[in-house]
Amino acid sequence: MSLSTPLTRVRASRDDLLMRAGVALLAVVLLLMVGLPLWSLLVKGFQDRDGNFVGLANYVSYFSTPALFNSALNSLHVAAVCTLIVVPIAFLYAYALTRAVLPLRWLFQGVALIPIFAPSLLPGLALIYLFGTQGFFKSWLGGGQIYGFEGIVIAQVFYCLPHAMMILVTALATADARLYEAADVLGASKLRVFFTVTLPGAKYGVISAALVVFTLVITDFGVAKVIGGNFNVLATDVYKQVIGQQNFSMGAVVGMVLLAPAALAFAVDRFVQRKQVALLTARAVPLVPRRKAGRDIFYTLFCTLVAAGILAILGMAVWSSFIKYWPYNLSLTWANYKFEAFDANGWDSYTNSLVMAAGAAIVGTALTFTGAWLTEKTRGFHLVRDLVRLLAFLPMAVPGLVLGLGYIFFFNAPANPLNFLYATMAILVINTVAHFYTVGHLTATTALKQIDPEFEAVSASLKVPIWRTFARVTAPICLPSILDVAVYLFVNAMTTVSSVIFLYSPDTKLASVAAVNIEEAGTTAAATALCVVIVVTSAAVKALHLLADRFVLGHLQAWRRR
């Protein structure tokens, strides 16, 4: 804070003006991508079905139904439980990956990401095969059933784990070895080192991860729809209003209620950021884990357990995609992979998905990283920077259905000069980048926060323009995180459904949407097969990423090593 409020008022330099112009432009872009589309839907919460202004009447009628209180309570309950389960597991797993010496480390890293590669349909269907009425392990539930609270929790833990882990790996990856050496020399206990060095350094990441998991669970309706049974949550309430009854006014009301956790997350984030200090100072020495038998064995076992759970769910899905007719004819067949038989678009939708995901990865990475950098490094201009931060946070808290409908209202409006974008591939890319903006922004911010502002200060005193420092110093240091964000956007674009389902045109249908359509048509095995194709594609992209990462770390990041 003290950095951004100098004692004497300095005239803004050329760099400052350039940065401010950049932030202002970013604010406009985010308003167009996130703010205005959302507003054009949420405003319907104050209108009746014919578009007449009715004030808070919809809110009054919604809040006076007992069902709301029930759903809100259920949402908070399930989100809290999932967060309490996911964050510790993700932390230990990320800790193992970054601070212990694991055999086959790359494999553990890859396996933990599998859930993010899968459309949310997949864990739901796999859990039904595993624990449903006809499931193999039904007896494990002791007479209970998978449909309901337990099912949602298991599927959400599976689904959210990589999201949290990705942030925590970023948070734990950059550590200053000198601090640990100092603690070692001073004879601090392991526990003390953990609480005074490790945790404070990763605190921002831990809190971000918790916020992300909490809001993901609150807003996701895919899992709740497939396996939620009669357990009502706010996200399924939106579904009932929008898809079941085409009542956009009430859908907007529930959408607005769902923004509350985001507002909370935003406030918490601002509070934590204020206390975060740069970890990787210009003089930092990167931490390289050394072998330590007891610790390494413990973490290897722990990671094996988590990975086995993930692989069991994926394995069940893969197997079931070859089954002729579950559960009465378990013979195997390739027929479920002949998608032309189940969907008129056949494999074309898969090609569309590849194009869309590549577009989202390129555009989104450039935007989130440059955006995070502008927001972090611009001096002054607090109001606009806070606006950008708020807009970057919103998408995470918005159910896809709400964002997708908002896009129709905003981009299809006859008066909008941008309406030529409607029903094109471009709008699918824009919508997807907007939908997944938050985690990209958080990852980039976490990475940037760990860089000492001294780098910029030195550059500035050497009269190096700030954009050159960005290109020559900041971006290369953050390259691993940049690649992470790109892959994150790609794999999410491959699986996203709830928002793009309103926006695709005859020529731009996506594989993830096709999978949902095929499942709705009752051909579950073919839907699972398409999910498996999506998983394999994303896994291949991730494998390329890991190879690239090794190359990048080997060459550009050599300075990190001693």
Place this chain on the structure above:
Amino acid sequence: MTIGTLIRRAALAGVAAAALAATPAFAQKTKLTVYTALENDQLDPFKKAFEADNPTIEIAWVRDSTGVVAAKLIAEKDNPRADIIWGLAASNVGAMAAMGMLEPYTPAGAAALKPAFKSGKTPDTWIGMDAYLSVLCFNTAEAEKGKKPKPVSWADLTKPEYKDSIVMPNPASSGTGYLTVAAWLQTMGEEAGWKFMDALHQNIAQYIHSGSAPCVQAAKGERLIGIGLDTRGASEKTKGAPIELILPKEGLGSEMEVTAIVKGTKNLEAAKKLADWATTKKANELYAKTYPIVALPGVTNTPPNYPADIEKAMVKNDVEWMAKNRDRILAEWTKRYDGKSAPKK
């Protein structure tokens, strides 16, 4: 598909576009955007059959589930992207008629159709294609295992032996669910209808957010009985599911798929051609491949594994009553059964 073929395709498309531009004499096909909730496997035969009779028109489908297509149409109201609706539930399209979203038009073949399949307005706002029912799907393999008798009436479903073994669509999220509930209330009378649902609620394992999922769940043995779409039940049985479709003796609620032109279409002439074609015998024969009940008298075909005489089991359904009372019924239903939906053990 490899990148190589992609590039080749793009290049071909480019060449084709250039060729088209260079030959203005080449007749441009009218691209008709058709919004639909038809089954995926119906799309191709429908498109081919229509285009064979209308070579100057090309159909571009936008297909999704009923709720999504309806929501999309209503959201696009101020700047419509669809030219025509072909295959969407009458209750949804009826609501759009009330919002003034449809272009009234009585197709050439409308006079020959059964009266129940017409909107009753002059000119017509929509025209029916076929009807589907909400039936019982009963898993005989699971029934044998659990020694459960076969139900023959709605009343049977309230017996305690079916505790936690019935699934039905949630009327707040599924049109099929609402038509089922509305049919009970219309045939039994409101008071008796709610009393029946109170008793049924004790046996319901889950209210699902989809009209087709209940029969699929019954087919896969997840549940003993599903209340839901007849076509889905029949097609699952064809694929080898041990289920039986039962028509409860009190009668069943039904819903129509309809055709309607979207007001503001830039291709009104082509849309009218499709609306006309949709009433022809050829079209009705296509509908009859999936649905046993179609708009044109005399066209009959019982798709495989359908119960016979299904048309006689239909109860008279007052679509206007359904639309007028929807909010009230859903509010009451939600209060009774959805608000207290604690996870069941």
